[in-house]
Structure formats: C-alpha cells, structure tokens
Amino acid sequence: MKMKAIVYEKYGPPDVLVLKEVEKPTPNDNAVLVKVCAASVNVEDLDYLRGNSWAVRMLGPLKPKYSTLGFDVAGCVEAVGRNVKAFQPGDNVMGDLFNYGFGAFAEYVCAPEEALVLKPASITFAQASTVPSRAILALQGLCGKRQLQPGQKVLINGAGGGVGPFAVQIAKYFRAEVTAVDSTTKLGMLRSIGADHVIDYTQEDFTKNGRRYDLILDVSARHSIFDYKRSLCPKGLYVMVGGSRATIFQVLFLGPLISMLGDKKMGLIAWKPNKKEDLEVITELIESGKIVPVIDRCYPLNAVAKALRYFEEGAPKGKTVITVDPDNKI
Numbered sequence: 001m002k003m004k005a006i007v008y009e010k011y012g013p014p015d016v017l018v019l020k021e022v023e024k025p026t027p028n029d030n031a032v033l034v035k036v037c038a039a040s041v042n043v044e045d046l047d048y049l050r051g052n053s054w055a056v057r058m059l060g061p062l063k064p065k066y067s068t069l070g071f072d073v074a075g076c077v078e079a080v081g082r083n084v085k086a087f088q089p090g091d092n093v094m095g096d097l098f099n100y101g102f103g104a105f106a107e108y109v110c111a112p113e114e115a116l117v118l119k120p121a122s123i124t125f126a127q128a129s130t131v132p133s134r135a136i137l138a139l140q141g142l143c144g145k146r147q148l149q150p151g152q153k154v155l156i157n158g159a160g161g162g163v164g165p166f167a168v169q170i171a172k173y174f175r176a177e178v179t180a181v182d183s184t185t186k187l188g189m190l191r192s193i194g195a196d197h198v199i200d201y202t203q204e205d206f207t208k209n210g211r212r213y214d215l216i217l218d219v220s221a222r223h224s225i226f227d228y229k230r231s232l233c234p235k236g237l238y239v240m241v242g243g244s245r246a247t248i249f250q251v252l253f254l255g256p257l258i259s260m261l262g263d264k265k266m267g268l269i270a271w272k273p274n275k276k277e278d279l280e281v282i283t284e285l286i287e288s289g290k291i292v293p294v295i296d297r298c299y300p301l302n303a304v305a306k307a308l309r310y311f312e313e314g315a316p317k318g319k320t321v322i323t324v325d326p327d328n329k330i
C-alpha cells in the first residue's frame with residue numbers, strides 16, 4: 001500500500017522537500033499506526049531540514065537520518081501492534097515523535113504507544129497537533145523547579161511563538177502577573193490570551209527598564225546572563241528554554257555558579273518529552289478551557305515547504321499547522 005509523504009534526501013532549504021508516493025508504514029508489535037490529520041511545524045524541523053546543528057549532523061553526517069520531518073502530530077489510530085494496550089483503532093490521539101523518528105508530514109505514521117495520548121475531545125486535530133512538545137515545554141519550564149504562586153511576576157520572553165502562548169495561559173492559570181515579550185505584530189494576540197503586560201522587544205529592552213520578575217521563562221534568549229540576572233527579584237528564577245548558542249553556553253556554565261553563590265537561580269531546562277503526568281495536566285487545562293492552542297495558519301500537506309518558509313520568516317502568531325486530512329474537523 002502506498003501513501004503520500006513529504007520527503008527529502010539532502011540537507012538544504014525548504015525547496016529540497018518533495019511530495020512523494022512512498023510505502024505506507026506497518027506498525028510493529030509495540031507500535032500504533034496513526035492516520036495523520038494534522039502536524040505542526042517546529043524549529044527542530046528546520047534544524048533537521050538544514051542540517052545546521054552538530055546534533056543533527058551526528059545522526060546524519062552527510063545525508064538526513066530521517067526522510068520525512070514533522071513530530072508534533074494528531075490523528076486517528078488505524079491499527080495497533082499485538083502488544084499495544086492503551087489504544088485501539090478509531091481512537092483520536094496526539095503525540096510527540098521527536099525521539100521516535102519524526103515522520104508526521106505524511107498521511108500515516110507509526111508511533112510507539114508511549115509517544116501518544118488521547119486527544120482532548122474539546123479541541124480540533126489542528127489544535128491538538130500544536131500541543132505535545134510545546135505545551136509540555138511551557139509547563140516544565142514554568143513548574144519544574146517550584147510551584148508558581150498567585151501574584152508572582154512572571155516574564156515570558158519570546159512569548160508569541162509555539163511555547164509562549166501555552167506559557168502565558170499556564171502562568172495566568174496559576175494567577176501570576178504575566179508580562180509577555182515579543183515583536184510588534186504578536187502583542188495583540190498575547191493580550192487576547194491573558195497577558196497583563198506586553199513588551200515589544202524591537203522597541204524596548206526589558207533587561208534595561210528597571211523592572212524585576214520572580215520568574216523569567218526565556219524561549220528566545222539573546223542577552224547576556226548578567227542582564228537576565230539583573231531583571232530578577234531577590235530569590236528570582238531564570239529558566240532558559242531556547243535561544244542563541246552564546247547564551248546557552250553562558251547559562252550552562254555560569255548558571256550553576258550564579259545559583260550557588262547567590263539567592264537567584266538560573267538554568268536551562270532539559271525537556272522531558274511525552275511525560276504522562278504533564279500531558280494529563282495539560283489535557284485537563286485544555287478540557288476545562290483554561291488553555292486554548294493558538295494557531296496562526298494552516299497549510300495542506302503539499303505546502304509543507306511553504307509553511308516552513310513562513311515559519312522561518314518569523315511571522316507566525318502562535319503555531320503553523322499542516323492539515324494532512326483537512327476534511328477531518330473533529
């Protein structure tokens with residue numbers, strides 16, 4: 001049996017991606033065959049496409065390790081391997097396949113059962129495809145070290161992309177006072193999902209305005225670690241999710257030292273994908289309407305290259321989604 005998939009055989013820009021007929025995968029005894037309804041676009045897809053990080057080149061020095069990208073997926077279970085207990089054909093699921101070979105920019109993908117959870121019934125497949133990796137990163141970044149307290153001042157830097165809108169809404173759920181930082185066009189969306197204050201980073205440098213925060217969650221770290229330290233209240237916590245290589249190195253090497261010598265704590269989170277307890281929390285928050293995924297645009301499967309270009313240009317307010325089965329509106 002054949003299926004359509006977006007494949008690439010060499011590293012490069014989005015133009016190297018082609019829509020092809022390939023073999024439909026067959027699940028092994030521990031895997032689930034998912035009919036993909038939607039898959040969202042992430043920066044890691046671009047890293048794997050362009051092969052511009054050492055981690056990607058270690059996996060595939062000369063040519064890509066995986067032929068089809070896409071790892072945040074939502075769809076319908078079509079078949080299950082004989083050892084699969086948690087799912088049956090017809091279940092609607094979502095999952096993060098980052099550690100399981102990608103492959104979601106296709107009509108079907110196989111996934112081990114531990115990579116999947118049931119899709120919350122209250123959201124569409126397109127919305128569900130934005131959740132698995134980004135909502136987990138937001139939750140683990142905000143709630144990893146200590147419980148957020150009502151009234152605490154939380155700043156989310158780079159709040160307008162994939163992780164940020166989940167982080168803003170989770171922090172509001174904990175009744176924090178939230179400041180969201182991003183570029184001009186994203187500020188309206190950030191206000192609409194509950195941010196108390198917004199800062200346009202193209203106009204104002206939050207590390208120089210004299211305000212202090214109990215928690216800074218940094219999705220787009222570009223400043224020096226000392227700038228961030230200055231923006232923390234006494235006993236404040238700085239959590240880096242992503243950003244420039246220079247800041248990653250500073251946070252990795254100086255963060256533990258600063259944390260040991262003073263009362264401010266600074267570090268980088270290590271993402272724990274598919275953590276079931278975290279996904280349960282996120283699912284509950286979604287079902288109760290406390291968090292709503294934010295989608296900027298949807299593209300069909302044959303326009304993955306266009307979607308990646310759009311994402312790369314930095315324009316999306318929230319997530320960019322590939323709707324593989326646009327008829328399925330559940």
Ligand SMILES: NC(=O)c1ccc[n+]([C@@H]2O[C@H](COP(=O)([O-])OP(=O)(O)OC[C@H]3O[C@@H](n4cnc5c(N)ncnc54)[C@H](OP(=O)(O)O)[C@@H]3O)[C@@H](O)[C@H]2O)c1
Nearest residue numbers: 158160161162163164183201220241242243269270271314
């Ligand atoms: N720590 C871990 O274990 C781990 C695991 C997985 C992923 N990650 C990291 O998590 C991050 C992914 O986050 P995401 O999905 O939210 O990314 P995203 O969708 O690309 O969003 C990033 C946001 O930051 C904004 N931004 C760009 N430059 C900025 C600046 N100087 N100041 C403030 N905001 C700025 C962007 O807006 P404009 O483009 O409009 O400026 C965009 O809205 C990546 O860095 C990834 O490497 C970390």
